[in-house]
Amino acid sequence: MIEAVIWDFGGVLTSSPFEAFARYETERGLPKDFIRGINATNPNTNAWALFERSECTLDEFDELFAREALAKGHDVRGRAIVELLSGDIRPAMVEALKRCKARFKVGCITNNVSAGEGAGMARGHDKAAAVAEVMSLFDHVIESSKIGMRKPDPRIYQLACETLGVSPSACVYLDDLGINLKPAAQLGMKTIKVVEPAKALAELEAAVGFPVG
Structure with a gap:
């Protein structure tokens, strides 16, 4: 019996920052997936990990990331x-969130940084307002930059369940990264990888048993 649906934010409810990374790499003549490669190297201790846990400032991240890039x-x-992180809202996903909220508890677990406006790291007034509206739908939002813990640390999923008052086996969790879905699945959550939004929504609909679009 499903009691809660928990969502990642970037790459699920908004377009993926990886799309922005790819455009940046093309514009600058960088190798394909150069940025993701940096972020995947020493994933628990690199500049990105430190910033998402608020263990370094924006200025420090700027320098640390530059060193890692130069090393490659x-x-x-x-x-x-950081300027590339704020994606565009996906209306179909937001509609699914609203429909889930009408029947279940809904939560958000987001790896984010203390830049931009709010949990969604939005930039610009209009985008910030749109993101804030989506964030207001959740019963609870867990931000890595506020709690000093980030996915895929299993504790962050356990915290989400405890905060919502549900067991992992009663949850559906959506994320765009397999590495973040694995620990959720190991805890007993039903997991959905969001690559193509339409496919993910079909899987969500099957999991919850009612139309989400």
């Missing part, structure tokens, strides 16, 4: 990457 042969500042 290219000059990329951390601040430039």
Whole structure:
């Protein structure tokens, strides 16, 4: 019996920052997936991990990321990457969230950084307002930058369940990264990987047993 649906934010309810990374790499003549490669190297201790746990400032992240990029042969500042993080709202996903909220508890677990406006790291007044409206739908939002813990640490999923007052086996969890879905599945959650939104929504509909779009 499903009692809660828990959502990642970036790449699920908004377009993926990986799309912005790819455009940036193309524009700058960088190797494909260069940015993701940096973020995947020493994933628990690199600049990205430190920033998402608020263990470094934006200025420090800018410098640390630049060093990691230079070690791989290219000059990329951390601040430039932060500018790419705020995606566009996916209306169909938001509609699904609203329909789930009408029947279940809904929560959000987001790996984010203390940049931009609010949990969604939005930039610009209009986008910030749109993101804030979506964030207001959740019963609870867990932000890595506020609690000093980030996915895929199993504790962050356990915290979400405890906060919502549900067991992992009564939850559906959506994320765009397999590495973040694995620990959720190991805890007993039904997991959905969001690559193509339409496919993910079909899987969500099957999991909850009612139309979500």
